[in-house]
Amino acid sequence: MKEEETGVETKLLIIGGVAGGATAAARARRLNEQARIVLFERGEHISFANCGLPYYIGGVIPKREQLLVTTIRDFVERYDIDIRVFSEVTRIDRSMKEVEVRNVRSGEVYRESYDRIILAPGAEPIRPPIPGIDLPNIFSLRNIPDSDAIAGYIDVHKPRSALIVGAGFISLEMAENLVKRGCKVLIIEMLDQVMNVLDYEMAAIVQAELEKKGVTCRLGCTATKFAKKGNHIVVSTDNAGDLPADIVLMTVGVRPENRLAKEAGLEIGQTGGIRVDPSMRTSDPDIFAVGDAAEVKDLVTGAPVIVALAGPANKQGRIAADNAMGRSSVFKGSLGTSIAKVFDLSVASTGVSEKRLLRYGIPYLTGYTHPASHASYYPGSEVMSIKLLFSPKDGKILGAQIVGLAGVDKRIDVVATAIKAGMTVYDLEELELAYAPPYSSAKDPINIAGYAAANILKGDVEQIVWNELPDLCDKEDVLLDVRNAGELKTEGTMPGAVHIPLPQLRKRLTELDKSKRYVPFCAAGLRSYIGHRMLVQHGFRSKSLAGGYRLFKGVRKKIGR
Numbered sequence: 001m002k003e004e005e006t007g008v009e010t011k012l013l014i015i016g017g018v019a020g021g022a023t024a025a026a027r028a029r030r031l032n033e034q035a036r037i038v039l040f041e042r043g044e045h046i047s048f049a050n051c052g053l054p055y056y057i058g059g060v061i062p063k064r065e066q067l068l069v070t071t072i073r074d075f076v077e078r079y080d081i082d083i084r085v086f087s088e089v090t091r092i093d094r095s096m097k098e099v100e101v102r103n104v105r106s107g108e109v110y111r112e113s114y115d116r117i118i119l120a121p122g123a124e125p126i127r128p129p130i131p132g133i134d135l136p137n138i139f140s141l142r143n144i145p146d147s148d149a150i151a152g153y154i155d156v157h158k159p160r161s162a163l164i165v166g167a168g169f170i171s172l173e174m175a176e177n178l179v180k181r182g183c184k185v186l187i188i189e190m191l192d193q194v195m196n197v198l199d200y201e202m203a204a205i206v207q208a209e210l211e212k213k214g215v216t217c218r219l220g221c222t223a224t225k226f227a228k229k230g231n232h233i234v235v236s237t238d239n240a241g242d243l244p245a246d247i248v249l250m251t252v253g254v255r256p257e258n259r260l261a262k263e264a265g266l267e268i269g270q271t272g273g274i275r276v277d278p279s280m281r282t283s284d285p286d287i288f289a290v291g292d293a294a295e296v297k298d299l300v301t302g303a304p305v306i307v308a309l310a311g312p313a314n315k316q317g318r319i320a321a322d323n324a325m326g327r328s329s330v331f332k333g334s335l336g337t338s339i340a341k342v343f344d345l346s347v348a349s350t351g352v353s354e355k356r357l358l359r360y361g362i363p364y365l366t367g368y369t370h371p372a373s374h375a376s377y378y379p380g381s382e383v384m385s386i387k388l389l390f391s392p393k394d395g396k397i398l399g400a401q402i403v404g405l406a407g408v409d410k411r412i413d414v415v416a417t418a419i420k421a422g423m424t425v426y427d428l429e430e431l432e433l434a435y436a437p438p439y440s441s442a443k444d445p446i447n448i449a450g451y452a453a454a455n456i457l458k459g460d461v462e463q464i465v466w467n468e469l470p471d472l473c474d475k476e477d478v479l480l481d482v483r484n485a486g487e488l489k490t491e492g493t494m495p496g497a498v499h500i501p502l503p504q505l506r507k508r509l510t511e512l513d514k515s516k517r518y519v520p521f522c523a524a525g526l527r528s529y530i531g532h533r534m535l536v537q538h539g540f541r542s543k544s545l546a547g548g549y550r551l552f553k554g555v556r557k558k559i560g561r
């Protein structure tokens with residue numbers, strides 16, 4: 001019999017009152033009117049919009065109150081939860097089934113008994129032990145007080161220059177919003193790309209957008225020391241000298257808040273997250289953990305992962321509450337589906353990236369397409385770049401990354417749904433998606449990605465990808481540029497490429513040499529595919545360049561061409 005049906009008076013303590021914790025509290029109450037539910041939150045606010053913080057700092061969200069998804073009063077009235085803010089749970093005493101709570105304002109310490117606990121303490125920004133990191137104008141961003149501190153500093157000091165350490169999605173959202181506040185922004189990043197969730201060539205498109213908007217990116221560059229000089233912070237780096245800035249933001253990732261769990265003897269996974277089973281139960285059957293602090297299963301690889309995103313935290317909060325209240329609900333795993341706005345671009349990903357597939361030794365194939373967001377004859381159509389990763393065995397979709405100006409969000413959501421449903425690239429070909437000229441094309445970008453991937457699987461196209469370009473042999477391989485002359489004039493071409501525009505190729509096949517292997521390329525990959533089909537059917541060896549010149553431009557420095 002379920003507890004919610006029997007009306008058992010469970011005492012549930014929830015530790016952490018934002019995405020996972022507040023959801024868990026509301027769900028638990030909806031399931032059990034009799035339960036005693038206490039929610040502890042270290043900070044002043046519950047259920048606030050951390051995801052909106054960069055936009056509040058930038059002034060896009062004008063009022064601070066808009067960040068408060070609900071007020072404590074409304075939450076109490078609706079759900080009858082005993083909410084205790086400024087209350088940090090400092091210890092879980094599993095033998096006594098009690099927690100120790102410290103009022104962070106008064107210092108008062110007391111104990112509270114429990115039947116069950118849902119841990120939702122989130123993740124804290126990493127602040128590496130770099131000398132000078134605690135200087136006053138070096139900020140991190142996690143909660144409303146952090147955003148108050150940053151916004152307040154900007155209001156008072158009107159910084160002209162900002163240096164952001166790290167190039168993850170919070171860093172890039174902040175770059176945009178600091179530009180809005182009048183700062184000249186410099187990003188330094190230890191890796192050789194921005195947005196590590198993406199693969200290099202897709203990240204290159206994002207970097208180009210940042211630079212177009214005046215943001216400088218210094219990649220492969222590590223901060224080694226911070227020092228105060230007048231009103232500036234001087235950031236010393238390993239290879240770019242000393243970089244002065246009026247304000248510094250440290251956004252180099254987050255670390256699960258696992259201290260309470262660790263000290264209580266709960267199992268911690270290899271990622272540092274609290275280990276849970278699919279019901280979100282920790283190694284103690286009466287304690288659950290959710291959100292950024294919990295280690296969950298990657299839906300594609302099965303590997304343990306931490307997914308620091310609001311959607312999974314909310315879902316897990318609901319599932320943990322179900323189970324804490326006697327229902328049986330399961331979290332099957334996460335795809336890490338995410339999207340960020342980087343100036344005019346939307347940058348999205350789902351499933352596994354190529355670099356992670358390589359790390360796990362999972363075989364894959366890659367399809368690149370650059371379809372238009374909607375019918376190109378209808379105003380406002382924009383090209384997006386789609387990278388689709390799929391299994392060479394059966395075409396099962398493993399991951400996708402999409403970068404573009406319009407229509408990115410709905411396409412990534414279709415792929416995320418397809419991965420969850422275990423679909424293949426052949427299913428993407430068949431998906432019947434809504435079409436009218438302002439919204440899509442009769443062949444939606446998702447269908448096109450499916451066609452391109454199915455062509456690869458069926459052997460209709462043999463391709464080389466950008467990072468195989470350096471392996472081409474000058475004596476054996478001929479780069480064949482099939483774009484029109486105008487494009488070459490404005491965009492340039494690859495060194496050593498032979499130029500035959502696609503419309504002329506059939507007539508000029510006699511100029512080609514059957515002992516060579518041709519690598520046709522165009523802007524996006526469609527004309528080179530057509531050229532490839534023509535070449536192979538006339539007895540030539542050919543490999544089409546996946547992703548075309550559009551992708552190549554972003555990676556040419558890396559591959560030295």
Ligand SMILES: Cc1cc2nc3c(=O)[nH]c(=O)nc-3n(C[C@H](O)[C@H](O)[C@H](O)COP(=O)(O)OP(=O)(O)OC[C@H]3O[C@@H](n4cnc5c(N)ncnc54)[C@H](O)[C@@H]3O)c2cc1C
Pocket residue numbers: 015016017018019020021040041042043050051052053054087088089090120121122123141142143170257260290291292293307308309310311313
């Ligand atoms: C600036 C920013 C932008 C973001 N943008 C996005 C986005 O666009 N999309 C997206 O999906 N995700 C985004 N995220 C991530 C998302 O906010 C988190 O994944 C999500 O909030 C995690 O939920 P959580 O409940 O696990 O932790 P949190 O929401 O962080 O809540 C944890 C709470 O627990 C409290 N706490 C910790 N320990 C204790 C204790 N011992 N006692 C009492 N209270 C405690 C903390 O004070 C904190 O308020 C963003 C995050 C930030 C910081």
